[in-house]
Structure formats: structure tokens, C-alpha cells
Amino acid sequence: MAMETERKDAAAILSVEHLSTSFFTSNGRVNAVRDVSFSLRQGEMLGIVGESGSGKTVSSLSILQLLGGSGRITDGKIIFDGTDLVSAPKKQLRNVRGARIAMVFQDPMSSLNPLMPVGKQIGEMIKTHQPKIKADELRSEVLRLLGLVHIPEPEKRYHSYPHEFSGGMRQRVMIAIALACKPDVLIADEPTTALDVTIQDQILKLLRSLRDEFQTSVIFITHDLGVVAELCSRVIVMYGGKIMEEALVDDLYENPAHPYTMGLLASVPNVAQDKQKRLQSIPGSPPDMIRPPAGCPFAPRCSYARNICGAQEAPRIQVGESHFSRCWLWVPEAPAENNPFRKAGGEA
Ligand SMILES: Nc1ncnc2c1ncn2[C@@H]1O[C@H](COP(=O)(O)OP(=O)(O)O)[C@@H](O)[C@H]1O
Ligand code: SF4
Ligand SMILES: [Mg+2]
Structure with missing residues (x-):
């Protein structure tokens, strides 16, 4: 699972510190991301996982401040290469966007221009950051990128339009555009969610090989813990705009330290099962982010919830090496008969 080529001692290339982001809508203030902190090391593949609406996408859009008119970072810092982007x-920020931190989204069709051949679109991206590049150099660079993302017959495909590509091939084009400026950080937001399982595996393999070859740091966002296991070495579990648990991937699978993670894991089919088969999902639905619960956001759905859980946010507790959980069951003041972490060293 863990990537051998990753340097555990590498310095953080990106640090998100106490980030809070809200949307100010006619229905009220949507508190999408609430006090989120994490860092990404050089060459690391960090997973961010959580159900739909957890705040994964808004966290990543906040990094590049692509929040649209109603979204605003209300607190926190985003330190990239020594500078606070906020x-x-x-x-x-414009110089960082695309060139040093690039993004790949779930739906390539919405990011590609349907009226422009893909080779030209990749070339346009290169030109925004290298305006003086010569035409023949530009062309060979585009062909190199098409080859890099394993698009067959790059010479021919250079002139094709997005609708002439399959979903998987379009996502490869998006990755080529993202790599056009050799970014330090690639944020991939559910890049394989719309693809079938075989194509999904191919794209994951491609991302892994790019990481190995160029030491690009990757933030991989998904609702699927199974995908995280295949790709990432460390993972952050988000819920209700907050980080619930943070761990090395193997540790998260073997010793989940948060009831929400346990619920997510119960809904991941194991290797022996059909990957597309859905197992039980966690009963209930995510909180309303206009009026998020006062305490632990998972309290209304948590079968271990105590009184304190609904009233007060749990502290972030270190429960192992590089392993953190935000749950009252790790705090002695919240004893519980049915505490699943008691054996793992929880005091309750
Ligand atoms: N443009 C927006 N305006 C208002 N609310 C938004 C907007 N984008 C996202 N949200 C809300 O922010 C919360 C987090 O969303 P998001 O980050 O997209 O979740 P995820 O990526 O984990 O599925 C959700 O409650 C969502 O409805
Ligand atoms: S803090 Fe309480 S409600 Fe939240 S996950 Fe832990 S036990 Fe459940
Ligand atoms: Mg999302």
C-alpha cells in the first residue's frame, strides 16, 4: 500500500493551517470548511476521503481560491513554498495557479473547450506560462505530454476534438494539461469517479507513475477508501467540513480510530468482492452546513455518541505515530461502555 519511493523526511511543500471557508448565499452562510489543517510533503500522495458534502472539494478549491463569487476564506493560511497564498x-496567486499547483476535476468535459482540438488546448496552457515558446517547440512539447499520459498515436490525436475521445482519454488530456507547466502539486478531485473500473485503474496507475517519475506531490480526493488504499500513503478523513481522522493508510485500515472512518470502511468492498458492489452505507445523512451541529458533526449518526458529543467539539488527539482522531471516546472525561477504542489504548 504505502509508496516505497516516498521520502518520509521530505519537507512540507504545502501547509494548510486552520482553514475556514464559507459561502454567503441567499439561504444563509454555508460553513463548508471549518478549521482544517494539514500538510503535504514533496513527492507525497495524500488522500482526502469522505462522503459527498464533507468539504473535500471546497478545501481544494480554497487552496487556489477558485471559490466563485459567494465563497470566501474566512480564516487560516495556505503556505506554499514559504508564502501565504491567502x-x-x-x-x-495567478502565477501559482496551473503552473505550480494544478487541478484535475471529476468531469473533464466541463473543463475542456469543446470547440478546440486537444493538442491546441494543451499548447494554450503551456503558452500562458511560456508565452515566447517557438511553434515547433510547442508542438513537440504537446506531443511529449500526450505520450506521457499514454494517449495512443499522439500525432493523430493532436487534432482531435474532446467529443472524439472516450471519458478515460479525456481525463488523460486533463492530466496532460495539468502537467503542462510541470507543477509541484497536483490536486486530483475525484478524477476517476465517472469512469468504469478498468479505466479507473489505468488512470490511477498513470498518476502513480507520474508521481514516481517526477516526484510531483499529489492530493487525491475521493469518496472511495478503496481507491485511497491503492494510491495514497497517508489519508485525511473529512466530515462536516472538519478533519475527523488522519493516519498512514495501512494504519487507517488496520486501526481506524474514529467511528466515522469505521462506518466508511464498512462500506468498502474487500478485494475478494465485486468492486462495484455497494455494501452497507452509514445510516443517516450529512449535516446541514448552514446550521452545523454544535459538537461533533457525526453525533446525530454515531452509535457511540455520548451527551458531550452533541454539545462540544472533540479535541484532536494523537492516538499513534502520525495518527490523529477527533473523537470524545479518546478522552477520559467521556467514558463509554461500548467504546470500540478501549482495547486500542483509549482510556474510557
Ligand atoms: N458554490 C457553493 N455555494 C454554496 N454552497 C456550496 C458551494 N460549493 C459547495 N457548497 C457546500 O459546501 C459543502 C461542502 O461541499 P464540497 O466541498 O463540494 O463537498 P465534497 O467535495 O466533500 O463532496 C456542502 O455542504 C456543499 O453543499
Ligand atoms: S465524538 Fe462522539 S459522536 Fe463524534 S464520533 Fe466520537 S463518539 Fe461519535
Ligand atoms: Mg467534491
């Missing part, structure tokens, strides 16, 4: 001038 307080940095707009020009500096």
Missing part, C-alpha cells in the same frame, strides 16, 4: 497579491 494574503498574497492576486498576481502571485
